[in-house]
Amino acid sequence: MLIQSTSPSLKNIRDKVEAGKRLSLDDGLLLSDEKTPLHEVGALANFVRERKNGNYAYYNINTHLNATNICVYRCTFCAFRSDLREAKGYAMDDAQVIARGQEAVDNGCTELHIVGGLHHQRKYEWYLELVRLLHTNFPDLHLKAWTAVEINWFEFLTKKSVRTILEEMREAGMGSMPGGGAEIFHPEVRSRICEHKADASKWFEVHRTAHQMGVKTNCTMLYGHIENAYHRIDHLIRLRELQDETNGFQVFIPLAFHPENTGLSHIKKPSSLMDLRVMAVSRLMLDNIPHMKAYWIMLGIGTAQAALAYGADDLDGTVRHELIYHDAGATTPELLTVDQIRRLIVEAGREPVERDTVYNRIERDPANPSKWFLGEPITVGA
Numbered sequence: 001m002l003i004q005s006t007s008p009s010l011k012n013i014r015d016k017v018e019a020g021k022r023l024s025l026d027d028g029l030l031l032s033d034e035k036t037p038l039h040e041v042g043a044l045a046n047f048v049r050e051r052k053n054g055n056y057a058y059y060n061i062n063t064h065l066n067a068t069n070i071c072v073y074r075c076t077f078c079a080f081r082s083d084l085r086e087a088k089g090y091a092m093d094d095a096q097v098i099a100r101g102q103e104a105v106d107n108g109c110t111e112l113h114i115v116g117g118l119h120h121q122r123k124y125e126w127y128l129e130l131v132r133l134l135h136t137n138f139p140d141l142h143l144k145a146w147t148a149v150e151i152n153w154f155e156f157l158t159k160k161s162v163r164t165i166l167e168e169m170r171e172a173g174m175g176s177m178p179g180g181g182a183e184i185f186h187p188e189v190r191s192r193i194c195e196h197k198a199d200a201s202k203w204f205e206v207h208r209t210a211h212q213m214g215v216k217t218n219c220t221m222l223y224g225h226i227e228n229a230y231h232r233i234d235h236l237i238r239l240r241e242l243q244d245e246t247n248g249f250q251v252f253i254p255l256a257f258h259p260e261n262t263g264l265s266h267i268k269k270p271s272s273l274m275d276l277r278v279m280a281v282s283r284l285m286l287d288n289i290p291h292m293k294a295y296w297i298m299l300g301i302g303t304a305q306a307a308l309a310y311g312a313d314d315l316d317g318t319v320r321h322e323l324i325y326h327d328a329g330a331t332t333p334e335l336l337t338v339d340q341i342r343r344l345i346v347e348a349g350r351e352p353v354e355r356d357t358v359y360n361r362i363e364r365d366p367a368n369p370s371k372w373f374l375g376e377p378i379t380v381g382a
């Protein structure tokens with residue numbers, strides 16, 4: 001027996017995990033049951049985490065750019081969006097976009113994470129030219145831009161196909177895509193929290209098309225609101241199925257719901273124990289996705305650190321200008337320094353590795369840390 005465990009009900013799952021066999025929906029539900037000891041679920045997830053990623057824990061140096069918060073939709077979980085005439089509504093101009101790119105480069109960032117609202121008075125070209133402007137001025141900065149929901153909005157605006165839009169974005173400088181907008185795929189939940197925006201089949205069509213074009217993407221799940229364990233496992237299995245087909249997802253990010261200032265503010269935010277269980281179950285179900293990210297902005301720093309022993313192998317980045325979850329009451333800092341994020345990783349008993357957006361190792365010039373170059377390839381396990 002490779003994994004220390006005493007729970008007889010987990011024997012079948014433990015055997016499958018050790019043998020590298022796929023877990024079923026029922027396995028996922030058993031692992032999600034609060035009566036199943038969390039530390040044993042964590043030990044199973046840690047076994048898989050170390051088999052895939054050894055002792056590495058990844059981070060990157062990144063900045064967020066939310067070009068507008070004005071949005072036609074009203075997802076009930078969202079505290080970020082604004083109406084056009086609200087005082088908090090904004091849309092960045094070119095000078096602000098350039099200033100954000102310059103700030104990122106000056107601080108040694110390798111990535112800009114670009115998402116935002118669906119502004120009904122902005123044309124598709126505004127979004128497209130924003131990518132081009134950044135890429136032209138900062139060609140070394142990787143632009144991780146637009147969720148599937150935004151691509152679907154551009155489709156609506158232009159009547160162009162998903163593939164044409166992605167080709168135009170790639171030509172303008174988009175390097176990869178974030179995994180937002182997934183929320184919970186099951187219609188029982190999706191129709192109650194974001195009934196108007198791209199449904200599950202559209203979300204998957206966008207990611208499938210990106211993968212077929214060789215564009216890597218991330219994937220997410222928003223949990224801890226009105227969904228139950230069945231909806232979460234169903235969500236994970238849908239992601240696993242597309243990954244079987246395309247192998248284009250790099251990392252899964254479970255996103256803990258933050259209720260403040262949202263239409264679901266009566267719901268308590270998920271506990272740290274739930275956060276760790278969702279992380280561990282996700283690691284175990286998503287046997288074909290290489291990385292699991294503990295997004296410290298949402299989890300809080302302590303839980304994110306603990307998650308490195310519950311399946312996670314990535315802490316996201318140093319992050320600057322995060323608005324979406326701070327608007328929803330996240331009390332985490334708005335950025336971590338490189339020293340802070342590395343110390344968190346070392347304290348958790350892991351080896352920090354700086355990566356770029358697509359998981360190449362990054363090395364820095366110690367005399368000038370804002371200068372970076374690609375390091376030796378990262379060798380990843382099974």
Ligand code: SF4
Nearest residue numbers: 071073074075078081
């Ligand atoms: S989650 Fe995105 S699409 Fe939904 S209201 Fe917020 S900004 Fe708009």
